[in-house]
Amino acid sequence: MNVLGVETSCDETSVSIVRDGNVVLANEVLSQIDIHKVYGGVVPEIASREHIKGITYVFDQAMKKANLNFEDIDLIAVTKGPGLIGSLLIGINAAKVISLNYGIPIIGVHHISGHIYANYIEQGMEFPILALVVSGGHTELILMKEHYDFTKLGETQDDAVGEAYDKIARVLGLEYPGGPVVDRLAGGGEDNLDFPRPMINSNDFNFSFSGLKSHVINTHHNMKQRNEKINIDDFCASFQEAVTDVLVKKTIQAKNKYKVKQVIVAGGVAANSGLRKKMKAKITDIPVYFPKMQYCTDNAAMIAAAGYFQYKKNGESDDLYINGYSRLDLE
Ligand code: KG4
Ligand code: ZN
Secondary structure: OEEEEEEEEEEEEEEEEEEOOOOEEEEEEEEHHHHOOOOOOOHHHHHHHHHHHHHHHHHHHHHHHHOOHHHOOOOEEEEEEEEOOOHHHHHHHHHHHHHHOOOOOOOEHHHHHHHHHHHOOOOOOOOEEEEEEEEHHHHHEEEOOOOOOOEEEEEEEOOOOOHHHHHHHHHHOOOOOHHHHHHHHHHHHHHHOOOOOOOOOOOOOEEOOOHHHHHHHHHHHHHHOOOOOOOOHHHHHHHHHHHHHHHHHHHHHHHHHHHHOOEEEOOOOHHHHHHHHHHHHHOOOOEEEEOHHHHHHOOOHHHHHHHHHHHHHHOOOOOOOOOOOOOOOOO
């Protein structure tokens, strides 16, 4: 079954073709990062316009790369939310046009289910599975008892991890998106600033990163006012250690409680080298999976993979009234 995936929820225009949920025939991603960089973050109106400019080109490139025609496509899977509404609608409408023209069934896919299924491109699943979803908009622990069955165990009460990375990077004078830069600089620094580990001992699976973020920003501000020497690498290392300590500890607690067979990490922050290293070092009794680097940040291959399993589970497609949603519950 050839699934055409379409993802335009934020600032990446992406189209892909994935066969049977895990063989990627094409995964084209047109990133807008350089355009939004000058503003220090994604500007929604600009993102929508860039999607409009790029989408037909990305469709063409993906079909060429896969060496297929639209007649060879069995299902279209498009991100319906959550995300920037203007951006989502570009992908959804492009997908509808192909669906209507070629009589291909279409389904709307939850963006986070895409991030989760990114782990199973080229590897197998064994349930129950615990997924730690960490991105620019999400920080959640999710239990999956079977395909396309999601139970949220806990989530951030304020900032998402990626958001905290991007905000502290901005204060430290680093470029957008901050996550990858902080990660890189953390490699050369020391965890010597004694940052707090918020909610690390709470008896639930919730998180909080806004207090830690403020603590980092205030420490930086105070040192600057006192004319103290600031080592940016140490700030990055101390922040990264604090964040990953909390994420790993809560994941281990949930893993033990729900006796899962696999732990997976999903979303843009799954690219983080500190998180990858710590999670793999601390969990040795069951497999821990991270998506391949190219499937960590937003891409359409993960949407096609998730769409395949969603369609297989209930055999239902959507109609052409399918809409986009800025907020959307995974459960
Ligand atoms: O999943 P994603 O591409 O978009 C959302 O759905 O939000 O995630 C983007 C987020 C950004 O906040 C970015 O800074 C963060 O993922 N990120 C990282 C790394 N690479 C991307 N955060 C920490 N370390 C990284 N290596
Ligand atoms: Zn994402």
